[in-house]
Amino acid sequence: MPHTKKLLNGSEAKTRAILNQIVALNGAEIFPKQRIADVLEINQSGLSKEDYSYALKAHFDFVVAESDFEPLFAVEFDGPHHRENSRAAINDEKKDRICRHLNFPLLRINSMFLTKEVRQFNLLSWLIDLWFTEREFDRLQEAGQIPYDEPFMYFNIMAMAGERKVSWPYDLSRPLRVLMHEACSKNLIKDCCPSVVVVEGANKIVSAIAMLRIDDEKALVGRSECRLYQFSPISSWELCEELAIIEVGEKVKAYFEKRLPPIGIEEAQQEILLVRKLSK
Template sequence: MSNLKKILNLHEEATHLRLRDVCEKHGASIFSKVRLADILPIEGSGISDAEYKFALQSHFDFVVSNDTHTPLFAVEFDGPLHTNEKQQNRDKIKNKLCRKFDFPLLRINSNYLKKAYRGMDLLSWFVEVWFAWGWFEKAQASGEVPVDEIFMPQMMINIPGYDKQFPLMLSAPIRNKIQKLCFSEKIIDMVPSHIIGRSDDGTYRAISYIRVTKEQGIIVDTAMRSQDFPVSQVDALDELVTFQLYEKLIETLESGVGLIYLEEIASHIEEFKKKYEMRRAFSTSSSTTKGDPLCL
């Protein structure tokens, strides 16, 4: 039996498979365990001796390149060891070097792999949005898309490899189900409301809420760490928090447990606005009637 070590552990192997499935459709390749010094132009760059040594000795878990083998971005899988102080310091140096050389770095954990949203895990969504953003920029440069149009991944009608329309709008089926609950008079609001903010440490946070009766509703919250990757965490949270809200909504409707008064929801919203820098907010029109505690 060979005593040689495997190049990838189980989580890294899963990451590689997901990356391959997405990237090959776009003519991109994936390389594993590539030294930072083989990607980043560190020679004569002015970085410190310690950073230079780090770049020579450290690697990216995965590097994605185009068909000319030009690096596009890197992906790091942060397992349990990334919670200790020594590894966190190494991660900070790697993040700093990537920012200096303007090289996108996506950091993921098992949450980006283990759950599918409309058939797409979170890692695949981030990478698909990255490629869609590249197409969008080229379309603007060629005049196919107006230069003042804002890129919204949820509005992409088609992308390679998916037969669904608007495949990057992960919450589309969930939003349809929420509308049907409203039409059947099981809840008051037709669409959920949400607020997304950013904390001082760069973490993105979101709350989503919906009225079930005229007096009560439900509220959920979630968060996502900041990324050195040109895909909006606000867009990602917008999708994820909708799933979380729907799961709690169904549980509440089936059990009758979990409803809180609208005044309490309003209090949560006010506290959220005080603590975090606002990045996006949407309030359903049915929650803006006179005397409604959610009319903030």
């Protein structure tokens, strides 16, 4: 019996399936387990000796490339050991540094990106779809079909959802923000929108907390965290803020349906203080 190992673990296989589906719609392809030095030109690149040596040995989990095999970006699936293992953290920093130096997009994800469903997306497909959407926006802008000073704002992308009905499909928190605003206008809650704190802590973990007051004594809190990554058009800080708003919005729905009680203002403020203390 041959001594073999599976090329992908369960989480990596699920990542590949999601990536395959979304990149195929954009005429691209996915390649797993690609050596960094086979993807990026590292010769005479200005990399340090340590990073150059690492690029010769290490690989990307997934590389997305054009149909002509020109690399576009990489995706790394970080399991729990990336936070618990100091060696893994050191290697992650080397890989981040290489991609930063060579201006190569690198998206770091965990299981939440595969399982978290918001509107019609999971987080991974949302981010990848937006990457290709921004690229097409840039192409049209360079061709003069979009004003040169028009910024790309994913939350302003509109779609027709039926006759005379417009939706904003990429604005994940929009339905919940509308819910909170309407509830506030009816005096059902005190705040029309949550206050949000976002910090970067140890091991490049970005954390966010959103608090929405029900009244002067009670509140609801939403939290989120993700790894710092180098990927456009959504920064890890912006993503974390969006996810915290979504969580507190979902709790508002649960509160109105009498499925979730609020917490005291002092307890909510204490949770915010704990998040602030995570800042490096």
